[in-house]
Amino acid sequence: MGTEDQGVEAGDGPVLVPVQINVARPKQPxxxxxxxxxxxxxxxxxxxxxxxxxxxxxxxxxxxxxxxxxxxxxxxxxxxxxxxxxxxxxxxxxxxxxxxxxxxxxxxxxxxxxxxxxxxxxxxxxxxxxxxxxxxxxxxxxxxxxxxxxxxxxxGKRFVLPERPESHQYLFMATGTGIAPFRGMVLDLLEGPEGPVPGEVHLVMGAPYSTDLLYHDQFLDLAERHGNFHYHQAISREHYQGRWGRYTHHVVDDNADTFADLLRDDRSLIYMCGLSGMEVGMFQCLAANGMADGYIKVPQELADVPPWEWDAETTRKRVRPSKRFLVEVY
Ligand SMILES: Cc1cc2nc3c(=O)[nH]c(=O)nc-3n(C[C@H](O)[C@H](O)[C@H](O)COP(=O)(O)OP(=O)(O)OC[C@H]3O[C@@H](n4cnc5c(N)ncnc54)[C@H](O)[C@@H]3O)c2cc1C
Missing domain, CATH: 2.40.30.10 (Translation factors)
Incomplete structure (x- = not known):
């Protein structure tokens, strides 16, 4: 049985929680x-x-x-x-x-x-x-x-919480069913048997319409009960909270001061899950707001180009998230 119960050593990133994998394989479901x-x-x-x-x-x-x-x-x-x-x-x-x-x-x-x-x-x-x-x-x-x-x-063993969750702060970014892992992670961080983690936990949920928000009431309730949990919504195809056409990175861009404080902490982690298109905007946003350090590696060919003018194809192929920026897009 191919189990994996070593924490993943991530170089300059966090040591991730040890997990088991492939306990039941497709031939023996x-x-x-x-x-x-x-x-x-x-x-x-x-x-x-x-x-x-x-x-x-x-x-x-x-x-x-x-x-x-x-x-x-x-x-x-x-x-x-x-x-x-x-x-x-x-x-x-x-x-x-x-x-x-x-x-x-x-x-x-x-x-x-x-x-x-x-x-x-x-x-x-x-x-x-x-x-x-x-x-x-x-x-x-x-x-x-x-x-x-x-x-x-x-x-999967590379998109999990750190082994010492209480030592970190978090920015979770989801679109659509990419919210699934973050429902579990947020519950682990806030409602676990050891009590809530002390750091800040931000969740940005992106959806085309507000009716597409998933687990909305549950996240509102968690935000009400936990002062360190912040639930943001980015709605792209309707007016919502007075804004039109917001994608997940716009929440970070619009609140750059708050997120700069969070991301400046070298124990902070970014997790992103959902549509693959989410990455480019966030890479640009981090670079445009001076938040790239520790999270993305910008190639030489983009270094002198204003981030919001980065070509999407080059950005997708050549900008690399670091081990503190965990991505699962599908
Ligand atoms: C790590 C990981 C986690 C995931 N987690 C979730 C999750 O939490 N929730 C979730 O809902 N999904 C999740 N997915 C996606 C999920 O695995 C399936 O891919 C998804 O549900 C579609 O599978 P399906 O069998 O319904 O579609 P399929 O029958 O596999 O159809 C999809 C395929 O059909 C083809 N196709 C698509 N559209 C059309 C079209 N219009 N005309 C003709 N052909 C087309 C494409 O080749 C496409 O790849 C995850 C994927 C990964 C890799």
Missing amino acids: VVARVVESRTVTNGRSNSFVRHFAIDLSGTPLAGTFRPGQAFGVLAPGLDARGRAHNVRLYSTSSPTWGEDGQGAVIATTVKRLIDERKPQRDGDDPEDHSLFLGVCSNYMCDLAVGDEVLVTGPA
């Missing part, structure tokens, strides 16, 4: 049972996102997941080539103690992939615009409480 499936958007939204919890009791996966790790789901049936579907990964949105206090029930935040069919490769019919339904996300969202599901994991 465990059978879990769905115990909860509820809509988790903020009112009536155009996207369908569910808080989906499974019970792993009695399986070797019970108690093995840490926030930031993912579990795999094997959807039944065959793909277009007649083979069993590949595993799809879903970040756990639960704290270390799970949804049940024991780590046996873990949740994720799953979004139905729904679209019109578009050509993906040479030979695909460009006129085919029939309904496209993602295999695994729709399978999961269709399941009912009591149904069985085949699960693998844990996956």
Whole structure:
């Protein structure tokens, strides 16, 4: 069994919490049972996102997941080539103690992939615009409480909290279901058995419409109860809090003084999860506000260009986050 229980030494970055990985591989998945499936958007939204919890009791996966790790789901049936579907990964949105206090029930935040069919490769019919339904996300969202599901994991060891969470301060940036790991991490940091961490914890959640905010009430409640937790929203396609067209990095740019104070502390960490497009704006924002030090490495070819004029392609390919800037985009 390929378990990994060494903390990840990250050079000039934090030592990350030790985790287990690959306790159940795709050839030997465990059978879990769905115990909860509820809509988790903020009112009536155009996207369908569910808080989906499974019970792993009695399986070797019970108690093995840490926030930031993912579990795999094997959807039944065959793909277009007649083979069993590949595993799809879903970040756990639960704290270390799970949804049940024991780590046996873990949740994720799953979004139905729904679209019109578009050509993906040479030979695909460009006129085919029939309904496209993602295999695994729709399978999961269709399941009912009591149904069985085949699960693998844990996956991932580089996007987890530090081993000594109380020694750090945090900026979490999410779009869409990228919020999943941060629900778990924020709960670990604020509501853990050892009491809340002393440092500041900022969460920036980005969504196209305010109805797409996920776990909104839960984060509002946590912010109400914990003075060191700050919950910010960036809404890109509607007026929200008097602003139009805000992406996650705009929250940092608009509150540069607050975030400069936070990020100047060499124990501060940035975590980013969600759409890959998030990175470029944040890289530019850090450089434009003099906050790049310790978080990103700017290549020579961009060093003399004003950050807001950086070419997106070059920025994406050549600017490198440091070990204090942990990124998981998909
Ligand atoms: C580490 C990690 C964590 C993740 N965590 C989460 C999570 O917490 N929540 C979550 O919802 N997802 C998460 N994902 C994404 C998840 O793994 C799946 O990729 C997602 O749910 C889509 O899977 P699916 O089987 O529904 O879609 P699939 O059936 O796999 O369809 C997606 C694929 O179909 C093709 N396609 C897409 N659109 C079209 C179209 N319009 N026409 C034709 N073909 C198209 C593309 O090739 C695309 O890759 C995570 C991914 C990773 C890597």
